[in-house]
Amino acid sequence: MQRETRYLDLQINKLGLTKDGKAVVAYDNNGVASYRLTEPGGVPPVIAILTPSNQQNIKKPELTVSVKIIDDTGINDVALELNGVEIEGGDSGIRDLKIRPTGDKRELDLSWNISLKRGLNKITVVAYDTENLVAKKSVDINFTEERGEIWGAVIGISQYQNIEGLRYADKDAMAVYEYLTKDNGIPENHISFLSNEDATLTRIKKVLGVDIKQKARKQDTVIIYLAGHGTSEPDSNSPDGDGMEKYFLTYDSDPDSLYATALPMKEMSQIFSRIDAERIILIQDTCYSGASGGRTIQVASVRAPISDTYLNRIIKGKGRVVITASRGNEVSMEKDSLEHGVFTYYILEALEQGDKNNDGLISHEELFNYVSEKVPQETGRNQHPVKYEEDVEEPIVIGKKRGE
Incomplete structure (x- = not known):
């Protein structure tokens, strides 16, 4: 287990996350915490939203959301929410996943294709591990439709x-x-x-x-x-x-x-x-x-x-x-x-x-x-x-x- 913990530490540092003995805090590019967990004896999944970036301005309604999720035990469930509503389907196709580490592999890459509404959109990724520990990560995206003629x-x-x-x-x-x-x-x-x-x-x-x-x-x-x-x-x-x-x-x-x-x-x-x-x-x-x-x-x-x-x-x-x-x-x-x-x-x-x-x-x-x-x-x-x-x-x- 010590080897697994060291590996997870390296991945957390690479993604710009910090952890102490009882809590894991994920930060966005502006230094704002996306979640905080104070569960003794367990570490929740670590979520990185690769695209889009927070506060990004988008000119077209179609958007691909790409994420990387890391966990030391296994990922049980992943969901994507757009403005508080869960998105069905997507490229991930994930519901009730059972994914456990094999060797040194601790990463899961997922993507969804979504359609934005005009104005501000909040995209949230929710991940549960096999110990039912939960992590959430959100970004805000502003969709301003390209001005037509x-x-x-x-x-x-x-x-x-x-x-x-x-x-x-x-x-x-x-x-x-x-x-x-x-x-x-x-x-x-x-x-x-x-x-x-x-x-x-x-x-x-x-x-x-x-x-x-x-x-x-x-x-x-x-x-x-x-x-x-x-x-x-x-x-x-x-x-x-x-x-x-x-x-x-x-x-x-x-x-x-x-x-x-x-x-x-x-x-x-x-x-x-x-x-x-x-x-x-x-x-x-x-x-x-x-x-x-x-x-x-x-x-x-x-x-x-x-x-x-x-x-x-x-x-x-x-x-x-x-x-x-x-x-x-x-x-x-x-x-x-x-x-x-x-x-x-x-x-x-x-x-x-x-x-x-x-x-x-x-x-x-x-x-x-x-x-x-x-x-x-x-x-x-x-x-x-x-x-x-x-x-x-x-x-x-x-x-x-x-x-x-």
Whole structure:
């Protein structure tokens, strides 16, 4: 036993730990004790957290915790806790281990792969030896997510090649574009702007499905704004339960050949799935009901009730949000008195007046709460904005409060 004790002493000294006859004290790099035991007749396991180091700042949520554990009798159990909650599994796979010294080997190396929450995280390793003596070692880690960039596309169409035009969709788009680039200082090469004859089907698909896909990283935010005509046509294979496919009409769309010349919402969902960013918001001032007036046209011989569930197709994936101007069977209105589409007019107003928590920023929730109150009031309760979202951990920031 004397030989084993000398070996353990050497290992304790190598790890920067101290011991006396009745107690073992482990210190972190700042000289703060991680545990103290005053059990006569036994020495608890010695724990060294090799990675990460205490007070380390981390930019990514994924982290590997590597530890070395030493004991003179054998290790019975090891657990890892993250913020007070035990982590299941991990590379260690340890529960009720029975490990006893063989020859001069007294070390156990373990690792876990964990995911951190934003902010301060406490990682604790707990080890019991065969005498049920316990040791704990903790480190504090600060996870500050790498600051992402903003990418986007703003598209507004008032003039069409084959369809009667609108009055304010292009003006709406320009106002949103100027908010993003001028008020928020987002570089112009980060936000694509297409209006009228520039907003062809080919160009829109390239901007959304190629350019943004190539640029946007996981930590980035993508903002897409669409203003213009929408429509729908019968489709017996539609998964939405209404037998209709919905289309955003581009400058060169042909009402008699929608599948070939317009942007179907089923393709919008595919475009979203191609983008790596985990924060994507689509804001659309359009509608698909085919009712007279507003930002929709009727191309089918028989109108059918339009379901909002097509939005569920778009939001599949982490951090997806869609805010649209109206319910499925409603019309997205324009008003000469506002010189905008009603929905976009109150979006622009929300960017000035919608900061309810006074943090100087406008989140997607603040924006929606504002327009969902104002738009029905303005339209005699004939138009109600709709929001769908999936797996959104925290509100997506649209930008700074105007005037800040």
